[in-house]
Amino acid sequence: MLELVEVSKSYGSRRAVDGVSFAVPPGSLTGFVGANGAGKTTTMRVVLGIVAADGGTVTWRGAPMDAVARRRTGYMPEERGLYPRMTVRRQLVYLARLHGASPAAGRARADELLERLDLGARADDQVDALSLGNQQRAQIAAALVHDPDLLLLDEPFSGLDPVAVDRLTELLRDVAAGGVPVLFSSHQLELVERLCDRVVVLAAGRVVAAGEVEALRQERSRGRLRLVVDGDAGWVRDVPAVRSADVDGPTAVVETDEPQALLQEALRRGAVHEFSPLRPTLAELYREVRA
Amino acid sequence: MSDRAPTTWPDVRLVAAREAGEKLRSKGFILSTLLFLALVGASVALPALLIDDGPPEYDVAAVGSSAAQLLAAVPEESLDLTVREVPDAAAADRLLRDESVDAAVEVRGERLVLAGVQGVPDDLSAGLAGAAQLAGLQTALAGAGLAADEVQRLLATPEVEERLLDDGALDESVVPALSLAFALLFFFVVYQFGFSIAQGVVQEKESRIVELLVTAVPVRTLLYGKVLGNGGLALVQVVLLVLVALAGAALTGSGELTEALLGNAGWFVLFFVLGFAMLSCLWAAAGAFASRNEDLQSTTAPLQVLVIVPFFAAGYVSEGLLRTVLSYVPFTSPLIMPARLLEEDAAAWEAAVSALVLLLAAAVAVRIGERLYVSSLLRTRGKTSLADAWSGRVGAGA
Numbered sequence: 074m075l076e077l078v079e080v081s082k083s084y085g086s087r088r089a090v091d092g093v094s095f096a097v098p099p100g101s102l103t104g105f106v107g108a109n110g111a112g113k114t115t116t117m118r119v120v121l122g123i124v125a126a127d128g129g130t131v132t133w134r135g136a137p138m139d140a141v142a143r144r145r146t147g148y149m150p151e152e153r154g155l156y157p158r159m160t161v162r163r164q165l166v167y168l169a170r171l172h173g174a175s176p177a178a179g180r181a182r183a184d185e186l187l188e189r190l191d192l193g194a195r196a197d198d199q200v201d202a203l204s205l206g207n208q209q210r211a212q213i214a215a216a217l218v219h220d221p222d223l224l225l226l227d228e229p230f231s232g233l234d235p236v237a238v239d240r241l242t243e244l245l246r247d248v249a250a251g252g253v254p255v256l257f258s259s260h261q262l263e264l265v266e267r268l269c270d271r272v273v274v275l276a277a278g279r280v281v282a283a284g285e286v287e288a289l290r291q292e293r294s295r296g297r298l299r300l301v302v303d304g305d306a307g308w309v310r311d312v313p314a315v316r317s318a319d320v321d322g323p324t325a326v327v328e329t330d331e332p333q334a335l336l337q338e339a340l341r342r343g344a345v346h347e348f349s350p351l352r353p354t355l356a357e358l359y360r361e362v363r364a
Numbered sequence: 365m366s367d368r369a370p371t372t373w374p375d376v377r378l379v380a381a382r383e384a385g386e387k388l389r390s391k392g393f394i395l396s397t398l399l400f401l402a403l404v405g406a407s408v409a410l411p412a413l414l415i416d417d418g419p420p421e422y423d424v425a426a427v428g429s430s431a432a433q434l435l436a437a438v439p440e441e442s443l444d445l446t447v448r449e450v451p452d453a454a455a456a457d458r459l460l461r462d463e464s465v466d467a468a469v470e471v472r473g474e475r476l477v478l479a480g481v482q483g484v485p486d487d488l489s490a491g492l493a494g495a496a497q498l499a500g501l502q503t504a505l506a507g508a509g510l511a512a513d514e515v516q517r518l519l520a521t522p523e524v525e526e527r528l529l530d531d532g533a534l535d536e537s538v539v540p541a542l543s544l545a546f547a548l549l550f551f552f553v554v555y556q557f558g559f560s561i562a563q564g565v566v567q568e569k570e571s572r573i574v575e576l577l578v579t580a581v582p583v584r585t586l587l588y589g590k591v592l593g594n595g596g597l598a599l600v601q602v603v604l605l606v607l608v609a610l611a612g613a614a615l616t617g618s619g620e621l622t623e624a625l626l627g628n629a630g631w632f633v634l635f636f637v638l639g640f641a642m643l644s645c646l647w648a649a650a651g652a653f654a655s656r657n658e659d660l661q662s663t664t665a666p667l668q669v670l671v672i673v674p675f676f677a678a679g680y681v682s683e684g685l686l687r688t689v690l691s692y693v694p695f696t697s698p699l700i701m702p703a704r705l706l707e708e709d710a711a712a713w714e715a716a717v718s719a720l721v722l723l724l725a726a727a728v729a730v731r732i733g734e735r736l737y738v739s740s741l742l743r744t745r746g747k748t749s750l751a752d753a754w755s756g757r758v759g760a761g762a
Contacts, residue, residue, distance in 0.1 A: 144580055168576065
């Protein structure tokens with residue numbers, strides 16, 4: 074488990090990261106969501122020791138994150154970087170060895186990843202000869218080539234075509250299933266919703282929501298539900314337990330803390346065609362917590 | 365980084381192997397090395413092959429037959445003259461003006477007039493004076509009743525035999541050339557590899573791969589690996605160049621040159637290694653100061669000065685106390701001390717002391733370079749100022 078407690082970092086007078094605390098448990102995909110400049114990249118850089126925090130702690134498996142742990146971490150930086158003039162395979166093997174893998178293990182893992190990412194045919198091309206999408210795949214392979222114990226990916230999906238998105242999704246799920254905590258940032262909220270078990274939402278350097286995606290949606294639904302009856306549903310406005318209602322003919326979207334009372338009232342009045350809780354999508358939730 | 369991981373030899377070796385390996389794969393590097401080798405080989409071998417030991421050659425106009433006779437009497441082994449006889453001085457002047465001849469000769473009674481456009485070559489005027497003197501003597505001796513062969517015998521140049529006390533020593537004229545060659549070699553190799561270290565560093569910053577590298581190994585490991593990888597290649601290049609020079613010297617029959625080079629090769633290599641070590645960490649720091657390739661010219665400017673000024677100092681200060689002093693000063697000693705050894709101007713203990721001073725300076729420079737490199741490497745926006753880097757007041761951007 075990776076754990077951040079009250080991590081802060083300022084640049085001059087600007088607080089880039091302001092008392093950030095969250096955990097990334099093993100075996101889960103955790104989405105890291107926030108606007109540009111919310112502090113996602115700085116937070117990742119603090120975890121990796123590229124930036125020194127002003128305060129707070131980062132612990133890995135219960136002990137302070139140190140160089141040994143960082144060496145076992147896989148990282149994909151926001152601003153992509155590989156040696157432009159080195160071939161993809163040699164580069165991956167080099168990075169694997171730099172992270173402590175044996176030459177044989179590095180080669181085997183590099184070839185496996187290149188195959189899985191559909192990059193096998195370009196393995197002996199220089200990085201600067203690859204298309205941007207392929208460079209992106211090579212960058213993903215670079216983060217994974219030493220079989221990391223912890224994986225941090227900054228916008229890994231941006232710039233990938235749908236097929237590559239599926240490949241990466243599959244790959245990340247496999248990595249997480251192996252017990253590796255995976256934290257990745259993304260702007261694609263539907264993707265995060267589909268892929269992640271957990272999410273951390275950052276706004277202006279602070280955590281505004283964190284936890285399991287389902288629990289968050291539940292928590293934020295605030296008793297909103299949708300009711301479809303025969304005839305006009307205008308009567309719902311007069312039910313005492315209903316806080317607010319938006320009625321359109323037979324359909325009403327209401328907020329209530331006593332759904333059972335509302336359902337009984339509806340059934341007393343006639344047929345009920347639909348009675349379903351309305352959970353916000355991650356995108357709605359995100360807009361809400363940022364407001 | 366707060367928690368310092370130890371720099372281990374396998375990691376340093378890995379980084380060094382990548383540096384050297386990628387260089388050896390680059391066609392540009394291989395080509396420039398071959399070109400450099402060819403250049404050195406040619407500059408050792410060609411002069412010996414091309415130098416023409418024959419007498420100087422001149423085209424000369426002779427005004428009238430007396431001048432032509434005089435010129436015909438000039439011995440061929442002292443001056444190789446092509447003579448054109450002209451009727452008068454005006455005709456000779458025309459030939460001079462259109463550069464058909466180098467000089468014109470006219471006999472006016474006892475006097476010999478040598479005409480040129482702006483001047484006449486010294487060896488030509490000396491040779492002609494000698495010839496005129498000889499002709500006068502010949503005429504006088506013949507007038508005194510001596511037989512022609514007697515006159516010939518009297519006036520023949522006696523054969524001179526050389527007997528040298530210091531026969532084995534290096535030809536004095538070769539030493540300055542050799543010193544210059546040493547200085548040039550050091551200058552080019554340090555400049556080439558130093559600049560390439562700085563370029564490699566800025567390339568890692570520019571491509572952002574540095575963020576991946578520093579999460580894997582300590583920053584110092586990257587620095588040492590870079591310096592070792594490039595330094596090792598530089599050393600190989602130097603050894604190759606010296607071998608080519610030796611081969612060239614041996615082929616052209618300069619036995620003494622070969623011996624002198626061999627005798628001092630160890631010192632040269634030692635001074636090269638120490639000098640390179642001293643400058644290379646500073647080059648790496650200069651690279652880390654820049655965040656884009658375009659900044660390199662300005663961030664490496666101080667180092668360029670540190671390489672170029674000593675080179676010219678070594679070239680211009682060729683003797684005296686100043687040279688002795690400079691042979692102990694760290695930046696100039698790698699250039700001057702090997703040359704002094706070659707000239708047998710310095711004893712082995714002097715070289716040892718100078719090498720020790722250089723070693724200490726290198727140790728200090730490595731520390732400085734390391735500190736600057738570590739604190740500026742992760743700064744990816746704009747140029748880093750020296751003061752900020754020294755005090756560690758830098759960090760990566762947001």
